[in-house]
Amino acid sequence: MKIIVAGDGKMGSTLTRQLALEGHDLTLIDANSKALESTQERYDIMVIQGNCATMDVLQHAGVKEADLLIAMAGADEINLLCCMTAHAMNSRLHTIARVRNPEYTQQIYKMQDMFGLSMAVNPERQAAVEISRLLKYPGFLKRDTFARGRVELVELKLNEQSKLCDVALNDMNNIVKCKILVCTVLRNGKAVAPDGNFVLREGDRIFVTAPSNELAVLLRNLGIITHKVKRVLVCGGGRVSIYLAKLLEKSGITVQIVEQDPERCVNLAGLLPHARIIQGDASSELLLESEGISNCDALATLTGIDELNMIISLYGSSCGVPQIITKLGRMNNKNILENLSLGSIISPKELCCNIIVRYVRAMQNQTGAARTVYSIADGQAEAMEFLVDEHTQHCGKPLKQLRLKKNVLVACITKGVQQEIPNGESFFSQGDTVIIVTNGDRVIYQLNDIFE
Amino acid sequence: MNYKMMGKFIGLLLMVESIFMLPALIISLCMGEYNSVIGFTVTIVVLWGLGVLLRLLCRKANKSFFAKEGLVCVGLGWLIMSLLGCLPFFLSGVIPNYVDALFEIVSGFTTTGASILEQIEGLPYGILYWRSFSHWLGGMGVLVFLLAIPLGGEGGSGFTMHLLRAESPGPNVGKLVPKMKQTAQILYILYIALTILNVIFLLIGGMPVFDAVCTAFGTAGTGGFGIKGDSIAGYSPYIQNVCTIFMLLFGVNFSCYYLLLLRQVKSVLKDEELRIYLGIILFSILLIVWNLRGYYDTLEETVRHTAFQVASIVTTTGYATTDFDLWPGFSKAILMFLMIIGACAGSTGGGFKCGRALLVVKNMLRSVRQLIRPQRVQVVRMNGQAVDEKVLANTNTYVSAYAIIIVVSFLLISVDGFSITTNLSAVLACFNNIGPGFEAVGPTCNFASYSLFSKLVLIWDMLAGRLEIFPVLILFSRTTWRQR
Numbered sequence: 001m002k003i004i005v006a007g008d009g010k011m012g013s014t015l016t017r018q019l020a021l022e023g024h025d026l027t028l029i030d031a032n033s034k035a036l037e038s039t040q041e042r043y044d045i046m047v048i049q050g051n052c053a054t055m056d057v058l059q060h061a062g063v064k065e066a067d068l069l070i071a072m073a074g075a076d077e078i079n080l081l082c083c084m085t086a087h088a089m090n091s092r093l094h095t096i097a098r099v100r101n102p103e104y105t106q107q108i109y110k111m112q113d114m115f116g117l118s119m120a121v122n123p124e125r126q127a128a129v130e131i132s133r134l135l136k137y138p139g140f141l142k143r144d145t146f147a148r149g150r151v152e153l154v155e156l157k158l159n160e161q162s163k164l165c166d167v168a169l170n171d172m173n174n175i176v177k178c179k180i181l182v183c184t185v186l187r188n189g190k191a192v193a194p195d196g197n198f199v200l201r202e203g204d205r206i207f208v209t210a211p212s213n214e215l216a217v218l219l220r221n222l223g224i225i226t227h228k229v230k231r232v233l234v235c236g237g238g239r240v241s242i243y244l245a246k247l248l249e250k251s252g253i254t255v256q257i258v259e260q261d262p263e264r265c266v267n268l269a270g271l272l273p274h275a276r277i278i279q280g281d282a283s284s285e286l287l288l289e290s291e292g293i294s295n296c297d298a299l300a301t302l303t304g305i306d307e308l309n310m311i312i313s314l315y316g317s318s319c320g321v322p323q324i325i326t327k328l329g330r331m332n333n334k335n336i337l338e339n340l341s342l343g344s345i346i347s348p349k350e351l352c353c354n355i356i357v358r359y360v361r362a363m364q365n366q367t368g369a370a371r372t373v374y375s376i377a378d379g380q381a382e383a384m385e386f387l388v389d390e391h392t393q394h395c396g397k398p399l400k401q402l403r404l405k406k407n408v409l410v411a412c413i414t415k416g417v418q419q420e421i422p423n424g425e426s427f428f429s430q431g432d433t434v435i436i437v438t439n440g441d442r443v444i445y446q447l448n449d450i451f452e
Numbered sequence: 453m454n455y456k457m458m459g460k461f462i463g464l465l466l467m468v469e470s471i472f473m474l475p476a477l478i479i480s481l482c483m484g485e486y487n488s489v490i491g492f493t494v495t496i497v498v499l500w501g502l503g504v505l506l507r508l509l510c511r512k513a514n515k516s517f518f519a520k521e522g523l524v525c526v527g528l529g530w531l532i533m534s535l536l537g538c539l540p541f542f543l544s545g546v547i548p549n550y551v552d553a554l555f556e557i558v559s560g561f562t563t564t565g566a567s568i569l570e571q572i573e574g575l576p577y578g579i580l581y582w583r584s585f586s587h588w589l590g591g592m593g594v595l596v597f598l599l600a601i602p603l604g605g606e607g608g609s610g611f612t613m614h615l616l617r618a619e620s621p622g623p624n625v626g627k628l629v630p631k632m633k634q635t636a637q638i639l640y641i642l643y644i645a646l647t648i649l650n651v652i653f654l655l656i657g658g659m660p661v662f663d664a665v666c667t668a669f670g671t672a673g674t675g676g677f678g679i680k681g682d683s684i685a686g687y688s689p690y691i692q693n694v695c696t697i698f699m700l701l702f703g704v705n706f707s708c709y710y711l712l713l714l715r716q717v718k719s720v721l722k723d724e725e726l727r728i729y730l731g732i733i734l735f736s737i738l739l740i741v742w743n744l745r746g747y748y749d750t751l752e753e754t755v756r757h758t759a760f761q762v763a764s765i766v767t768t769t770g771y772a773t774t775d776f777d778l779w780p781g782f783s784k785a786i787l788m789f790l791m792i793i794g795a796c797a798g799s800t801g802g803g804f805k806c807g808r809a810l811l812v813v814k815n816m817l818r819s820v821r822q823l824i825r826p827q828r829v830q831v832v833r834m835n836g837q838a839v840d841e842k843v844l845a846n847t848n849t850y851v852s853a854y855a856i857i858i859v860v861s862f863l864l865i866s867v868d869g870f871s872i873t874t875n876l877s878a879v880l881a882c883f884n885n886i887g888p889g890f891e892a893v894g895p896t897c898n899f900a901s902y903s904l905f906s907k908l909v910l911i912w913d914m915l916a917g918r919l920e921i922f923p924v925l926i927l928f929s930r931t932t933w934r935q936r
Contacts, residue, residue: 002630025630033840041519041613046630 001025001364002066006052006082007073008035010330011098011123014353015070016043019360027061030073053081055089063089068363070356071097076104080115087116094118094363096356100239121355123348128243130351131325134344135232135253135298137215138323139224141205141344144374145212146385146435147414152212153183153376153383153435156222158204163223170196178217179421180210183411183437184381189338191380193407193439207376207383209411209435211419229253229297229323235282235312236303237261237268240327240348244300245275256291258282283308285315298323299343306330310342317341350375361445369445371433381439383411386447388432393448400424403452407439410450453933456513458525461615463506464598465529469537470499472589473582476540480578488578491544499536522614524932526595527923530915533594534558537586546579551904551911558911560586561594562918563802565676565770565887568900568907572681577662580679584666587675590918591702591800592643593619600636618923622797623808623847624839628710642709643800647672650698657691671698674801676770676887683772683895689756692773696756696763700733703767703795705807724835725807729766729796732806736762736790740783747779766790768802770887777894784890791880802885802917804854811839811847853921858883861913865906878902882910883917 001024005012008030016039020026026045029052030036036047050057052073063069069086071079076099083095096119099108108120133143142155158164163175169182185192186205192198200206210218230253234241237259245255255275259265265279280287282303293299299316301309306328313326324343331347354375362369370384388395394402399410399422412435413420413428420426428434438444477492538550538557547553552568559566560583569575589597595615612632617625627635647668654664666679680686684695708720720726740758741751748754757774764771765787776787794803814832822828831838861879868875870892877889878899888895899910916924926932 025634027630044612044630044632046627 001068001360002062003027003068003070003360004029004058004061004063004066004086006030006069006071006079008032008039008047009072009074011349011352012070012072013039014349015072015356016045018353018357020045022357022360024360027066029057029061051078053078053085055085058082058086058089063093066090066093068094068096068360071095073098076101080117084114084116096121096359098123098352100124102239102242119359121352123352124239125243126351126355127240127327127346127348128247130346131240131244131300131344132247132251134325135229135248135323136251137219138227138229138298139219140215142376144372144376144383146209146372146383146412147419147433150212150417151209151412151414151419151435152215153207153209153374153411153437154215155376156206156208158200158202158206160202161223162202163221164200164206165202166199168197168199169194172200176218176221178210178214178221179419180208180214180218181411181421183207183209183383183409184377184439186377186380189378191377191439193409205377207381207437209383209421209437211412211421227297231292231296232256232298232300233288233291233293233296233316233321234258235288235299235301235309236327237264237277238302238304240302241300242268242271244302245272249274256296258287258291282312288312288315288319293321294319296321298325300325300327302327304329310337310340313342314340317343350379364445376437377439381437382444383435383437384444385433385435388428388430388434388447390430391448392428392430393451395429396427398425398427404450405452408444408450409437411435411437453524454514454516454521456510457515457517458521458528459506459510460513461525461595461598462529462532463503463510465503465533465594466499466506466536467503468594468598468601469533469589470496470503472585473499473540476578476582476585479581480576483577485544485576485578488540488544488546488576491540491542491546492578492582494543495536495539498539502536517614519614519617520926520932523618523923523926526615526618526919527915527927529595530561530919530923531927534561534915537561540582541579544576544579546575551907552900555899555907555911556583557586558914559882559887560584560675560677561590562885562914563587563590563673563675563768563800564882564885564914564917565670566882566893566910566914567677567887567898570898570900572679580666581662583677584669584675584679587673587677588647588669589673591673591675592639595619596636596639599632600640602633619919620798621802621918621920622705622805623811623850624843625798628707638710639706642706643672646698646701646709650694653694653698654691657688657694659687659691667695668698670771671695671769672702672800674699674702674767674769674795674799674885676764678771684760685773689752692756692760695771696760699763699767699769699771702769703729703763703799703801705796705798707798708796722835725796725810728810729806732790732793733762733766736766736786739786740779743780743783743786761787762790765886766793766801766803767795767799768884768886770881772888772895775894775896777890777896788877788880788890791877791884791886794884804884807834808847808850810834811844812851815844815848850921853925857913857916857921861909864909865902868901868903868906870901878910879913883913885914885917 003024004027005016006029008028020043028045028047033049036049040047048061063086071082073079079097083097086093087095095117097117099120100122140154144153182194184207185194232253232255234257237257241257248255257275258278260281262279265277269277299321301312303309309326313324316324326342327346358373370386372385374383376383410422413422414433436450473492473496480488480492534557538553541547541553541556542550555568596619599612628638629635650668650671651664670677684692711720737758741754744754760773761776792804793809794805795801797805797807818830818832858879862876866875873890874892878893881887881889893899
């Protein structure tokens with residue numbers, strides 16, 4: 001597919017990487033020729049220097065033949081103008097714009113057609129939604145939902161007290177006593193597809209699929225004590241914090257926001273009547289102590305500086321905060337973060353990238369495309385949800401008779417309202433949804449791609 | 453330094469070369485030329501074996517591949533390709549001296565067309581074919597070919613850009629379409645189509661098939677190896693004119709043809725480099741025709757020979773229809789100027805390149821204006837777009853390297869005792885990948901009389917000229933080979 005990406009920032013280059021790997025024809029537009037040059041040297045793409053919202057530049061980028069435009073420039077207004085212009089030049093074009101300013105949310109929703117937008121993405125809002133979901137089930141590092149929220153893929157880290165240490169997967173059912181499946185294990189920074197004899201060890205991060213209603217049972221049986229989160233300490237008063245505070249207010253969770261800029265604090269106080277806004281330096285231990293860091297239920301470090309977020313999270317973990325969420329802007333060196341107790345790591349950029357990749361795959365493959373795609377295990381594995389339709393091969397055959405590609409796992413089959421964690425006898429039939437987990441570089445576009 | 457990745461590429465390069473040698477082997481077999489059959493068979497086996505071995509050894513290459521690796525890969529690749537590609541000449545006994553054989557094949561791959569052979573008629577057909585085909589292969593670049601086939605490019609990564617940049621001529625190399633593989637394919641499809649068109653036009657003129665194919669290879673790569681001692685002089689005026697036109701066509705930036713296919717005629721006509729290229733050609737023809745009045749019998753003959761020689765020199769092909777060494781001094785001076793200027797960037801021609809010359813002149817004018825008004829801020833524009841300062845700096849560096857190499861090579865080969873004109877034109881003809889020079893290396897003579905040392909110098913010049921200096925120069929830098 002011919003795709004134009006406007007804006008070679010952090011988000012743009014993450015997208016470029018992912019889309020170039022999937023083999024699309026990419027043209028990247030940015031005003032900064034230095035950034036473009038270094039991106040071009042890494043990926044097989046074409047670059048154009050210029051203002052992405054001008055007709056000239058868009059024409060040069062081949063907007064007339066393009067299938068999709070993704071506007072990821074710094075300013076919302078430029079992104080919208082870019083999409084409007086491009087859509088006027090090519091009415092078949094799909095457009096995705098990043099719009100971050102909460103003030104625009106409403107008009108985007110109402111005037112989507114006027115802007116020529118196919119989809120608007122908001123990384124900060126996405127991150128806030130993700131964080132609020134994590135806070136509902138403390139204990140999991142990450143939660144991805146499938147089948148309209150009926151099935152979840154959760155990430156757990158095994159610490160030394162975990163009951164699962166030194167347990168083979170075959171014997172796991174005796175401990176957890178519920179229907180779950182370990183899809184992927186991340187050990188020493190490498191994703192492993194485990195079989196029944198695989199023995200879990202301390203320090204492993206495991207990715208488990210389970211029906212949503214079993215999550216509480218799972219946590220209880222694993223001995224992870226969870227109590228409902230009632231008070232969250234949020235460091236940094238950026239956009240993510242605003243969205244998060246609004247979401248948490250609805251579920252009756254008290255939010256405390258620490259922000260350094262006094263003007264911003266006044267602003268926040270106006271926007272969030274129920275939140276407690278504290279003006280001060282979030283890196284000061286004294287301040288955090290006085291705001292009760294040691295007895296809050298969760299800590300979310302959402303400042304704009306990665307290093308600061310990491311340090312506050314580490315401090316929080318030393319104070320014994322049960323759940324910690326760290327926002328990171330750049331995720332280039334994930335494996336060095338492995339051994340730090342940063343809790344759940346949230347990257348707005350990556351969340352947004354997942355959404356767009358999902359959109360691109362759906363475009364490419366109108367029928368039979370994955371309904372949901374999540375990248376798990378630091379991007380080394382992918383979990384996808386497919387609908388079994390009339391084109392799907394091997395309907396009704398038990399899984400043990402099927403020859404699946406290497407590193408492909410059928411993680412869950414949903415039949416109507418029933419979820420089934422599959423074994424060798426399980427089968428899928430038309431109308432079911434299946435969740436597939438793949439380890440490795442191979443991209444699965446269609447359900448039929450999993451068969452050998 | 454990522455040796456394994458380079459090994460992978462060079463292994464593939466050797467395998468491709470051996471495949472390209474097969475037609476020559478078949479021709480030799482059909483003509484019953486047993487010596488060349490042996491030469492080609494041994495070379496093909498050696499190339500294939502080494503290629504497979506290299507690829508086996510370098511299976512597990514990691515993908516860190518940067519500008520340095522790209523440059524070294526191209527420089528080394530061309531060197532190895534030439535060292536092995538000359539084996540058929542040597543093994544078949546056509547050229548008994550290995551350095552002479554190397555000179556001949558380097559001259560072929562770099563599309564120079566300078567020969568050390570005294571007698572061309574009567575050579576085995578297989579050898580003649582391989583000689584001409586080496587022009588075609590070297591013209592667009594072998595590594596570009598590798599990028600066009602599925603084995604070469606690794607999906608999604610951008611390092612292939614370094615290879616394209618290192619092998620394709622011009623100050624500012626870019627892709628035509630987002631994907632490198634498709635860019636390379638488009639270039640090769642255009643190249644093949646134009647070559648076939650050339651063959652057809654030559655056949656219409658009644659040229660024998662073998663001659664037509666070999667001449668077209670020489671024209672397409674802007675090489676200049678003829679299969680006759682008197683180059684194109686013996687053929688009909690129609691064939692000479694066809695050659696003139698096709699030489700000029702192959703001297704045009706190939707992206708212009710791509711734009712024409714996309715029906716963007718306007719942007720092609722507005723291309724500054726194309727305009728200056730055509731302007732220089734027209735102006736040179738007019739001046740030489742004026743200078744040559746009375747030299748040939750008819751005006752038609754004068755214009756035909758002038759146009760042919762101008763096209764041949766400016767595109768750095770090196771075919772000849774007449775001995776231009778006998779022309780008056782002014783005409784020869786113009787030809788010498790054309791030798792340096794060369795064809796367009798992104799074409800198969802060599803030389804300094806019109807586009808680069810334009811940049812140098814524009815940059816110089818800017819500096820002069822800057823002297824008059826020191827506060828003035830100016831940008832150099834090309835086709836209406838501001839040229840990046842880095843490109844200008846690189847172009848200036850290129851000028852210096854270009855001048856230094858010419859001077860040093862000139863001094864080195866002067867030891868042999870030929871006249872100044874001979875030596876200077878020999879260096880210019882080799883470094884700019886033209887072929888014939890003046891006097892002792894004129895269109896009717898050859899390079900056989902130079903000493904072994906001078907030949908090695910000229911071989912180096914040819915490679916440096918074709919690859920635009922830096923990929924060859926970097927092979928001599930100690931930091932290139934040092935780990936970290």
